[in-house]
Amino acid sequence: MASPEIEKRREDQRPSSQIEDTVPQILGPQSSKGPPLGKDTHDHNKPSSAIEEHGTRTHASSSIYEKYKPVFHLFIWLLFTGWWIAGLCLHGIHDSTGSRTGWLKPFLVWLAITLRFVFFYVPITVITKPMHWVWTNTGVRFTALVPEKLRLPLSGAFVVAVFLIGGFASAESKDNTRANRAVSLFGLAVIVFAMWATSKNRKAIKWHTVIVGMLMQFIIALFVLRSTAGCETDGTSDDIFAFFSELARDLLGFAKNGIAFLTDKDASKLTWFLITVLPAVVFFIALVQLLYYNGILQWFIGKFAIFFFWTLRVSGAEAVVASASPFIGQGESAILIKPFVEFLTMAELHQIMCSGFATIAGSVLIAYIALGVNAQALISSCVMSIPASLAISKLRYPETEETLTSGRVVIPEVDEHKATNSLHAFANGAWLGLKIAGMILATLLCIIAILGLADGLLTWWGRYLNINDPPLTVELIVGYICYPIAFLLGVPRNGDLLKVGQLLGTKLVVNEFVAYSNLQTDPRYADLSARSRLISSYALAGFANLGSLGTQIGVLSQIAPGRTGDISKVAFSALIAGAVSTLTSASIAGLLIQDQAAYFKPSAASG
Known part of the structure; x- marks a missing residue:
């Protein structure tokens, strides 16, 4: 439980008028481009608060935009x-020239723009109120017909049925036999049981969050790995995740243009880590x-947060951080809720840190794509990690306190180091990117060097015990420790178990960067099966590695120095x-993937 002082500060921060659970509020950071995000205004001749606040720096173009906004839109x-x-x-609906000119992607772009402009002038309640009415008169009434004691068992049985049908109904393929799928499903059950057995308070677990979170993760995986709209590996369909993967890979090409300018075209084609x-x-x-x-x-982020806030019944702060982590990273996502960190419950602190550990940030995702890691797997894993982290965290550390952001989704304004215009923001981002790239460079250099030192000492020590083939190394030790985990994920029993275990161990002890680099470049892993x-x-x-543990403790402690002790308690x-949470995504991928070899065709990024 939180201390009385923290409880008092929560009460002081609580709004005077409570926001009803049925109408969550999004307060986005204000921009010179328009009104607060997620908030629809009807008086469009009134200047935005951002313009009022920065009136002395308002450009004539912004004033013209505000005055003639409907015309521009x-x-x-x-x-x-x-x-x-x-x-x-x-090109028609079915274009023979391939997915680059299909109908789905431009339609989604047009639909997103249309909806955004419509909701500048029409309140979103015209959609949400009918949806709420329909749900109240269908889903709620149907649920009321089921005896309360049976609701949880029936919900669990329904999710199990979805997993079984979705996982085993499709035809078998090489390495993806039903026996391998059964191992992946068994591994997923073991993971859930282990989290329940080690839960902080098993009686306080809100099974709705766990069940819906796991179901949502599985549905996302179904869409990505089985549907032609989510992912079609033959390249003839207008698949969405392949579209995003293509955009991510194209970013590498734009960065290469800058390298070519600073050096020459030949240097930009080098595959060095420093260049690529x-x-x-x-x-x-x-x-x-x-x-x-x-x-x-x-x-x-706000739209993602509202969706997970409603479906998984978590607090607003948890929904915002979980939704933001795949986009902006583990430290930056916590800054989005900086005014609330000091008043978070222990379970919320646990969840915020869990979300950061469960995914990778967009800033480094592009680096892994540059190494040649499959972009669709990376992007889909980031999305799957949102419901997975919420479900697993609430299973291991359930909520037992009253949360400050219960019933509302809030993204407060952050004025610290705020840019004056878009060019200033881009320049700040370039400087921040340079610092992060330098940190990655220095960290990898030191980690790989210290690993070499540890391996040298272990090999020398193991030589006296006749451990020579293979030699005793850190990677070998963690590989055997993670051997059972690799088995439970559904890795084929053809010699790949130890290798995948070594990758998992390297990721946990060192970091995922080194593990991905080994996967893509180390000759020892060149013969891994496509499924593995x-x-x-x-x-x-x-x-999720020991280095990130220190990063998260440091960031949250800087935001809320008074909560350092609580942060340290829940960090591990x-x-x-x-x-x-990340392992559950791997198990589900092993359960659903069919043509795994098609995911490892030569990447544009890697070339």
């Missing part, structure tokens, strides 16, 4: 509508900062929960 909408219709006329990976990290972080300044990133390689790609996609448990 109409022009942009007509432009994209014409583009979409022209594409349909020129780090410049892409710098450019991507600068781009993220630009999107953040203009409010675009917060808008997406895919499961490894999912299992390594998280920040959150690390375990985050690692387990």
Whole structure:
């Protein structure tokens, strides 16, 4: 339980008028581009609060935009509508030239723009109120017909049935036999049981969050790995995740343009880590900062947060951080709720740290793609980690206190180091990217060097015990420790178990960067089966390692110095929960994947 002083401060921070659970509020950081994100205004002649606050720095173009906003919106909408219709006329719905000119991706772009402009002028309640009415008169009434004692067992049985049908109904393929799928499903059950057995308070577990979170994770995986809209590996379909993967790989090409300018075209084609990976990290972080300044990133995070807030019944702070972690990383996501960190419950602190450990950030995702890791696996793993981290964390450390952000989703304004305009934001992002790239470079250099030192000492020590083939190394030790985990994930029993165990151990003890580098470049892993390689790609996609443990404690302690002791108490448990969340995604991938070899065709990024 939190101390009386913290409870008093929570009461002082609690709003005077409670927001009803049925109408969550999103307060996005204000932007010079328009009104607060997620908040629809009807008086569009009134200047935004951002313009009022920074009136002395308002440019004439911004004033013109505010005055003629409807005209600008109409022009942009007509432009994209014409583009979409022209594409349909020129290429049709089924285009023989392939997925680059299919109908689905431009339609989704047009739909997103249309909805965004519509909700500038029409309150979103015109949709949410009918949806709420329909749900109240269908789902709620149907649930009421089921005796309360049977609701939880029936919900669990339904989820198990979905897993069984989704996992075993499809035909077998090489390595993806039903026996291998059964092992992956068994491993998933073992993971859930282990989290329940080691739970902080088994009686306080809210099974709704656990059941819905696992179901949502499985449905996302079904969409990605089985549907043609989610992912079609033959390249003829307009698949969504392949589209995002293609965009991510294209970013590498844009970064190479900068390298070619600074050096020459031949240097930009080198596959060195220093040339291929780090410049892409710098450019991507600068781009993220630009999107953040203009409010675009917060808008997406807000929509994700509302969805998970409603479906999983978690607090607003937890929903925001879980939704933001795959986009902006483990430290930056906590800054989004900086005003609330000091008043978080112990379970919320656990969940916030777990979300950071369970996924990788967009800033380094591009680096892994540059190494040649399958982009679709990385992107889908990031999305799957959101419900997974919420479910696993609430299973291991359930909520027993009253939360400050219960019933509302809030993304407060962060004024610290705020940019004055888009160019300033992009420059700040470039500087931040340079610092992060330098940190990655120095960290990897030191870690690989210290690993070499440890391996040298262990090999020398093992030589006197006749441990020579293979020699005694850190990787060998952690490989045997993680051997059972590799088996439970569904890795084929053909010699791959120890190798995948070594990758998992390297990721946990060192970091995922070194593990991914070994997977892609080390000759010892060149003969891994396609199934083992895919499961490894999912299992390594998280920040759960000892180095990140120190990072998270440091960041949260700086935000809320008075909670350092509480943060340290839950940190290791959150690390375990985050690692387990990533492993559940790997198990589900092993359960659902069919044509795993198609996921490892030569990557544009790696070339």
